[in-house]
Amino acid sequence: MAFPCDAVNYDETKIPAYQLPEILTCFNGDRVTSPAMWVNRRRGELLSKFKQLMYGEEPPRPDAVRSRLLSEKTDALAGQAVRREYELEFAMNSGAVRRVTVLVYLPADKVRQRIKVPAFLGLNFKGNHATTDEDDVIETGLNSPSGVESRGRQVGRWLFPEVISRGYASITACYHDFFQDCLNGWDDSIYALFFTPDRMDEARKSFSAIGAWAWGLSRMLDLAESITEIDKNRIAIHGHSRLGKTALWAGSLDRRFRMVCSNDSGCGGAALSRRLYGETLELMMTNEIGLYWFVPELRRYASTPEKLPIDQHELLALIAPRPLAVHSATLDQWADPKGEFLSALQAGEVYRLFGGKGLGVDEQPAPDTPVSSDVSYLLRTGKHDQDAADWAHYLDLADRWL
Numbered sequence: 001m002a003f004p005c006d007a008v009n010y011d012e013t014k015i016p017a018y019q020l021p022e023i024l025t026c027f028n029g030d031r032v033t034s035p036a037m038w039v040n041r042r043r044g045e046l047l048s049k050f051k052q053l054m055y056g057e058e059p060p061r062p063d064a065v066r067s068r069l070l071s072e073k074t075d076a077l078a079g080q081a082v083r084r085e086y087e088l089e090f091a092m093n094s095g096a097v098r099r100v101t102v103l104v105y106l107p108a109d110k111v112r113q114r115i116k117v118p119a120f121l122g123l124n125f126k127g128n129h130a131t132t133d134e135d136d137v138i139e140t141g142l143n144s145p146s147g148v149e150s151r152g153r154q155v156g157r158w159l160f161p162e163v164i165s166r167g168y169a170s171i172t173a174c175y176h177d178f179f180q181d182c183l184n185g186w187d188d189s190i191y192a193l194f195f196t197p198d199r200m201d202e203a204r205k206s207f208s209a210i211g212a213w214a215w216g217l218s219r220m221l222d223l224a225e226s227i228t229e230i231d232k233n234r235i236a237i238h239g240h241s242r243l244g245k246t247a248l249w250a251g252s253l254d255r256r257f258r259m260v261c262s263n264d265s266g267c268g269g270a271a272l273s274r275r276l277y278g279e280t281l282e283l284m285m286t287n288e289i290g291l292y293w294f295v296p297e298l299r300r301y302a303s304t305p306e307k308l309p310i311d312q313h314e315l316l317a318l319i320a321p322r323p324l325a326v327h328s329a330t331l332d333q334w335a336d337p338k339g340e341f342l343s344a345l346q347a348g349e350v351y352r353l354f355g356g357k358g359l360g361v362d363e364q365p366a367p368d369t370p371v372s373s374d375v376s377y378l379l380r381t382g383k384h385d386q387d388a389a390d391w392a393h394y395l396d397l398a399d400r401w402l
Helices: 035-055 108-112 160-165 195-205 208-225 242-253 282-285 296-301 313-319 337-353 388-401
Strands: 063-075 081-091 097-108 117-126 169-174 231-238 259-263 324-329 375-380
Touching: 035 242, 035 296, 035 313, 035 337, 063 169, 063 208, 063 282, 081 108, 081 208, 097 108, 097 160, 117 208, 117 242, 117 375, 117 388, 160 169, 160 388, 169 208, 169 259, 195 282, 208 231, 208 242, 231 242, 231 388, 242 259, 242 313, 282 296, 296 375, 313 337, 324 337, 324 388
Parallel strands: 117 169, 117 231, 231 259, 259 324, 324 375
Antiparallel strands: 063 081, 081 097, 097 169
């Protein structure tokens, strides 16, 4: 059952009956009975299906990666932070080169004391200069389809002073610098490192924009691991909206991320595809974003997600046993908060396999009542955004897990 693309369902009574794939049952019917069986068998077959049907293959590493310090400010954020900007250069033996600027804030007191710190790492929408009110940060994301945004426009989504004051570093780069968020973004993306223009159709068949952004997060993690003030074993990944989808995929692929946080990630992220509530796969395909965010194979299932052999609770389970935080917002019904909660609830089966407790609750909690476990959930009062309430919960979780 599918709803017409001009009619979005926000009525729980109109959700069709559905049955989720058994998360602990292999595709051949074998039941997963141990963590070893999950790690060595079930996890791999689920990853393969998500690559084939949703996010595409992992792009390879470049032939060479170089980092260069562009700037350092030792009294950033009113003396609270050390700010650095790095250039990452990805180079191929063919001569293809791509460069990305990464913004890093470090707690100044910890730098002075030579104490390694944990870090939050994520992509931004509007350019590095939009994440901070410091007016001397390099403008990035200049190839954005919507143009360059004003400085400091999304300070509230990053809250660098608050993160720094809690003892964490923060690392970001603009997602447009890895793949422009538009249907024709392929030629000016990281895929141009691996495919010449006459072969880019090959990339479109097997790769995706979300895959490119996830690749970018892993390359930023490579950089973070080389920064002496950062503890490479205590790095959390986070993302909002489509970048929440990306954070979940990157966290599934790259187990170096110690904690994974998704915020309002919705359909194709944390929300169950089969619920047909708010944004759906079919709506994303109709609006074109689904045509490049995901691989073409997903179009076969856009109007009949019940035929998919996977659903998003299994994506969340790929994070196990590492801590996972799923956030929703009361006014963001488009992202299906209940579907995100139910997905996190079901993923708990795998966490319990590892000796964890999953969410530890069976009913969606009231707004602004965080559930803080190895799988955590928050239904924040408010709109589609990432704000102080989200960060307060992330930081509390990080204090526990990192």
